[in-house]
Amino acid sequence: MNLRLPGPTPLPLEVCAALARPMINHRGPEFAALLAQITARLQEVFQTQNDVLLLTTSGTGGLESAIVNEFSAGDHIIMAVNGTFGERFAAIAVAYGLAVTRLDFPPGQAAEPAVIAAALQADPAAKALLVTHNETSTGVTNDLAAIAAVVQAARAQGRDDLLLIVDAVSSLGAIDLPTDRWDCDVVVTCAQKAWMTPPGLAMVSVSPRAWRAQAAAKLPRFYFDFARAKSSAEKGATPWTPAISLFYGLQAALDLMAAEGLPAIFARHRRVGQHTRAAIKALGLSLFADEAHASDTVTAVRVPDGIAVKNLLRRLREEHGVILAGGQGAIAEQIFRIGHLGYVTEADIDQAMAAMRTVLG
Amino acid sequence: MNLRLPGPTPLPLEVCAALARPMINHRGPEFAALLAQITARLQEVFQTQNDVLLLTTSGTGGLESAIVNEFSAGDHIIMAVNGTFGERFAAIAVAYGLAVTRLDFPPGQAAEPAVIAAALQADPAAKALLVTHNETSTGVTNDLAAIAAVVQAARAQGRDDLLLIVDAVSSLGAIDLPTDRWDCDVVVTCAQKAWMTPPGLAMVSVSPRAWRAQAAAKLPRFYFDFARAKSSAEKGATPWTPAISLFYGLQAALDLMAAEGLPAIFARHRRVGQHTRAAIKALGLSLFADEAHASDTVTAVRVPDGIAVKNLLRRLREEHGVILAGGQGAIAEQIFRIGHLGYVTEADIDQAMAAMRTVLG
Secondary structure (H helix, E strand, C coil), rough: EEEEECCCCCCCCCHHHHCCCCCCCCCCHHHHHHHHHHHHHHHHHHHHCCEEEEECHHHHHHHHHHHHHHCCCEEEEEEEEEHHHHHHHHHHHHHHHCEEEEEEECCCCCCCHHHHHHHHCCCCHHHHHHHEHHHHHHHECCHHHHHHHHHHHHHHHCCCCCCEEEEECEEEEEEECCCCCCCCCCEEECCCCCCCCCCCEEEEEEEHHHHHHHCCCCCCCCCHHHHHHHHHHHCCCCCCCCCCHHHHHHHHHHHHHHHHHHHHHHHHHHHHHHHHHHHHHCCCEEEEECCHHHCCCCCEECCCCCEEEEEHHHHHHHHHHECCECCCHHCCCCCCECCCCCCCCCHHHHHHHHHHHHHHH | EECCCCCCCCCHHHHHHHHCCCCCCCCCCCHHHHHHHHHHHHHHHHHCCCEEEEEECHHHHHHHHHHCCCCCCCCCEEEEEHHHHHHHHEEEEEEEEEEEEEEEEECCCCCHHHHHHHHHHHHCCEEEEECCCCCCCCEEEEHHHHHHHHHHHHHHHCCCEEEEEECCCCCCEECCCCCCCCCCCHHHHCCCCCCCCCCCEEEEEEEEHHHHHHHHHHCCCCCCCCHHHHHHHCCCCCCCEEEEEEEHHHHHHHHHHHCCCCCHHHHHHHHHHHHHHHHHHHCCCCCCCCCCHHCEEEEEEECCCCCCHHHHHHHHHHHCEEEEEEHHHHHHCCCCEEEECCCCHHHHHHEEEHHHHHHHH
């Protein structure tokens, strides 16, 4: 089986073995040591001194945790949307009664920092900019360095408390995201992406600026409360029973990531991303996303004329054991997607492409 | 290691092996089959025709899901509280702005159906009764049959929409809870208790009456939204990426439970509960809870005079590999707790009691 989704991603054998370990007391010394070690390793990959909290939930739960901890009903926020996951983040904010200014960019295109800068200028009451670092639905990596610079410039003009909240679900751990250097306040990722761990854990970094906002934010929250998570973490635990097996898996995956090293991980994803795009073009297929902003973790491909995407994906799965993802939302029938993050090398892409060549005839 | 907590509980080897399986597409046919099979098996154990939803979260998240789906801010509810988990459920309701009438019963005592009946009479605006079936913090099983009869009587007097919401976290799957016969509207449990699966999954049943309330309820919700979960389940998926490994584990555990059969499971827990209480008394120790309402899944024991509970638990752990739970809240120093639910027989209790005898000297 060649699971080439943008999550869940394949598990290294070390992670599978860790998952099978017996239960422990989640309020005992073994779990405290596990939590401390994982947190320290996560801080290295997040490139941050900020708190990194572990929540037993999916990536969407991680995004919801950012909303309910940082805002009060009626708060103004600006949300850059260039795909399904930006839409989802905005939908969560709307569900919680925030006043959301959506900046919509066409699917396949990147968010434009100048448009974001203008929107921030136009609404001095805006408390935060929310952005999807890597839009999984289209395979576009937004220029977070440039977007962060826009936010930093606004802060320098007196908006000290302006928050930068980043959906890094399908980027962090695969694509460079220096949380502290770019002064990102809340950064959300989750286990089943670059982290080579089964789904069920979200990891969220929280800056001092975000903690100040959290203390003032009035949206109702309990399970996702950051303050409870931090106060429990200081005692070596989580406020609610954690997904212990997934902590074991993440620990094993972080060991592998530490052994490979961040620069090598980023370089491998860059290389495999380029390799994937080149292979797609060599097959005569077209890339969906603007290549100037092509993602190193997921590639969206236009479905060739006359081909039904469902049949294509079914044949790849049934005849070749290659699992690709379909499209989402309005472009569901127009594209399919290849995940290349986490436990992946060029050889995995080559096998998938060989199957694709056979199926396309 | 003899993990004798009231959750996480020990994993059978079949469950450990299932956890180690590779990832699959959570939007593909294998996951759809897994979800359908688990849901049908859960309905058998819940003894219900209602929808049973699977949420990637802890038990506390499951309780929060009941609140945010069933109510609007300001709604009146009545909450029977006789321990830490009743307090937690009430705290969630308060965090979401509900008007909570708390009926407090002393720790170690059961909730009194007559007091609940009077409270329901006294507040005709109350939309729901919330109750903890088995109070994990004290080892008391509330008389849910009698409490449900109180609610059914109120419904018969014209309050058709009155909801009965049950925290069955540490009872369901170990203690008889006929959801439909007792007409329970929302019943919440989670994987790491009777279900012999690692933490990270909550399972929640939702009655037609609860669906009507859900459609009218205005509390903000997104990740925990029951309607999204149901609509995705009808397509063989979950709205957000599920904790796939824990689904594998739960499937394996449900196979074991189906092979044993519900009557045998309930009888084993009853037997092991009695065995535990008899063994405690044989050691000269005192039970904390009213024996008339003693739980078949967890036993709280008074700490003998002159003994520091932390030292006792540490010695059991370090010298004998026996892991017991401390007390919680105001009675933290007065009791310790022995879990006997899920994968447990008398032999596990005997080993723990032999260690206890040695440590107590």
